[in-house]
Amino acid sequence: MFDDLRDLYQEVILDHGKNPRNFGKPDQFNRHARGDNPMCGDKIAVYLLLGADGRVEDLRFDGRGCAISQASASLMTEILKGKTQAEAEALFGHFHEMCTKDDHEHTDHGRLDEEAVEKLQVLSGVREFPMRVKCATLAWHTMNAALHGDEKTSTE
Amino acid sequence: MSATAPLIPSNAPYDVERVRQDFPILTRLVHEKPGRPGKHLVYLDSAASAQKPRQVIDAMRDFLEQDYSNVHRGVHFLSQRSTDAYEAVRDKVAAFLNAPSRENIVFTRNATEAFNLVAQSFGRAFFQPGDEVVVSAMEHHANMVPWQMLRTQLGIVLKWIPVLDDGSLDMDAYEALLGPKVKLVAVTHASNVLGTVNPAKEIARLAHARGIPVIFDGSQAAVHMPVDVQAIDADFYVMTGHKLYGPTGIGVLYGKKDLLDRMPPWQGGGDMIQTVTFDETTFREAPYRFEAGTPPIMEGIGLGAAIDYVNSLGMGAVRDHENRLLAYATERLSAIDGLRIIGTAPGKAAIVSFVLEGVHPHDIGTFVDRAGVAIRVGRHCAEPLMDRFDVGATARASFGLYNTEAEADALADAVKAVKEFFG
Numbered sequence: 062m063f064d065d066l067r068d069l070y071q072e073v074i075l076d077h078g079k080n081p082r083n084f085g086k087p088d089q090f091n092r093h094a095r096g097d098n099p100m101c102g103d104k105i106a107v108y109l110l111l112g113a114d115g116r117v118e119d120l121r122f123d124g125r126g127c128a129i130s131q132a133s134a135s136l137m138t139e140i141l142k143g144k145t146q147a148e149a150e151a152l153f154g155h156f157h158e159m160c161t162k163d164d165h166e167h168t169d170h171g172r173l174d175e176e177a178v179e180k181l182q183v184l185s186g187v188r189e190f191p192m193r194v195k196c197a198t199l200a201w202h203t204m205n206a207a208l209h210g211d212e213k214t215s216t217e
Numbered sequence: 218m219s220a221t222a223p224l225i226p227s228n229a230p231y232d233v234e235r236v237r238q239d240f241p242i243l244t245r246l247v248h249e250k251p252g253r254p255g256k257h258l259v260y261l262d263s264a265a266s267a268q269k270p271r272q273v274i275d276a277m278r279d280f281l282e283q284d285y286s287n288v289h290r291g292v293h294f295l296s297q298r299s300t301d302a303y304e305a306v307r308d309k310v311a312a313f314l315n316a317p318s319r320e321n322i323v324f325t326r327n328a329t330e331a332f333n334l335v336a337q338s339f340g341r342a343f344f345q346p347g348d349e350v351v352v353s354a355m356e357h358h359a360n361m362v363p364w365q366m367l368r369t370q371l372g373i374v375l376k377w378i379p380v381l382d383d384g385s386l387d388m389d390a391y392e393a394l395l396g397p398k399v400k401l402v403a404v405t406h407a408s409n410v411l412g413t414v415n416p417a418k419e420i421a422r423l424a425h426a427r428g429i430p431v432i433f434d435g436s437q438a439a440v441h442m443p444v445d446v447q448a449i450d451a452d453f454y455v456m457t458g459h460k461l462y463g464p465t466g467i468g469v470l471y472g473k474k475d476l477l478d479r480m481p482p483w484q485g486g487g488d489m490i491q492t493v494t495f496d497e498t499t500f501r502e503a504p505y506r507f508e509a510g511t512p513p514i515m516e517g518i519g520l521g522a523a524i525d526y527v528n529s530l531g532m533g534a535v536r537d538h539e540n541r542l543l544a545y546a547t548e549r550l551s552a553i554d555g556l557r558i559i560g561t562a563p564g565k566a567a568i569v570s571f572v573l574e575g576v577h578p579h580d581i582g583t584f585v586d587r588a589g590v591a592i593r594v595g596r597h598c599a600e601p602l603m604d605r606f607d608v609g610a611t612a613r614a615s616f617g618l619y620n621t622e623a624e625a626d627a628l629a630d631a632v633k634a635v636k637e638f639f640g
Contacts, residue, residue, distance in 0.1 A: 062587065
């Protein structure tokens with residue numbers, strides 16, 4: 062019945078959706094933001110510990126949402142740990158385009174961590190589901206807001 | 218035969234297959250791709266917006282092709298035709314709700330606008346800072362946010378009627394809230410999330426005993442059952458066209474005459490002050506003074522056709538059909554391991570909200586959609602109610618006059634398959 066949903070709901074996504082990594086509010090953080098997708102009811106909070114050298118020392122999240130949004134948040138926390146703010150922003154730009162645009166329309170985000178890009182590829186299936194793009198990007202928007210000191214963000 | 222006479226004798230069995238033939242969209246396939254056959258549409262989202270029968274589509278097209286013109290402001294042939302047709306709908310709506318008169322019926326753009334009208338006209342004219350409005354916790358945002366805005370504007374206080382675990386209204390708490398400062402009660406007749414049909418008559422009786430008027434949200438109730446505003450003794454009653462198998466862009470505010478007569482206009486513009494074909498003073502009276510600007514004319518014609526259509530089936534027969542479906546769907550869904558229905562009050566309307574252990578409603582929505590089943594997932598414009606039941610969102614199947622038991626099966630089978638997919 063659901064064969065063509067396998068592209069969107071790959072095993073990695075189901076796994077991260079069910080067992081999100083870096084889940085729960087940490088004791089120590091210096092940036093945070095809340096994200097809200099009013100349409101579907103997803104709510105997320107992202108907690109960042111930004112080191113003196115501008116690198117993401119720790120990144121965790123909590124909240125609730127669909128498998129796509131939870132998996133995306135979980136993968137994001139794994140990928141961005143250790144990245145500089147500029148690297149995190151560049152990956153956000155890449156990820157956003159991956160979810161919304163065809164490959165040939167992508168802009169140049171400079172040199173990206175290839176391993177991270179490959180890992181994110183698992184979420185590229187949302188491009189075929191315009192109603193679900195916001196599920197995948199909510200955590201990233203929230204992370205970006207936290208980086209820039211905005212404590213509230215919304216994908217609507 | 219008059220337009221409102223039942224086409225089917227009341228003792229005839231409800232022929233849903235014949236009803237379905239009136240809805241062109243129900244025959245379409247969805248998710249069709251080259252090399253892959255589409256799925257039959259199973260439309261279980263009528264509580265968000267209902268599909269339209271050919272009779273409504275034809276009435277609107279015929280009107281545009283034959284009779285269209287602006288209303289209330291011309292002496293020419295078409296202007297008269299349009300005005301007569303549009304104003305005849307006011308009579309149909311009045312009869313549909315059993316209002317005493319056509320003068321009780323105000324046309325709005327939707328239900329939301331009707332609530333804003335009452336808040337900004339009635340509320341602003343008669344509420345003082347510190348006055349209270351009692352609102353139920355199961356309201357759609359349409360019957361919540363206008364009162365919150367009025368709270369900001371006037372300094373009124375909102376009191377919330379709690380909802381019990383089965384989704385019914387806490388009537389003891391309601392009665393206790395009816396203190397001396399309460400100026401209005403705002404409650405839904407039927408919940409768009411829980412399906413709960415609230416005891417409207419009792420709600421009004423308790424409020425009236427203290428001299429408090431009541432506004433009911435009939436957006437859901439008026440499509441699921443016969444409504445009699447006089448039997449309920451509603452002071453205001455709101456409904457919308459697009460959930461009643463009519464077009465978007467038109468809603469209705471029923472108001473008691475003495476209340477409407479005391480209320481000032483809330484929007485200014487043409488039509489409320491001047492016409493050529495009718496006496497000017499008539500238009501300054503309610504309900505016309507609440508209808509500023511060119512009204513939703515074509516939409517009104519569509520609403521009239523929709524009322525004729527549901528009357529031809531009989532709202533009692535529609536209710537009975539939907540109740541059978543509700544019982545069947547509830548039984549099928551309840552049998553699914555890990556599925557919890559939110560809203561189990563007795564006497565519900567045909568709306569089933571549910572959550573599934575381990576699977577988010579949004580994922581359920583995407584999966585069942587691939588099986589052709591259209592349901593609503595999310596907060597249903599009732600965020601505080603989601604918090605009350607400690608769910609971020611629910612999946613909601615809502616049944617209309619064209620749905621079948623086979624469609625309830627399709628939903629239950631798809632949900633079971635989702636459950637298996639996610640393990």
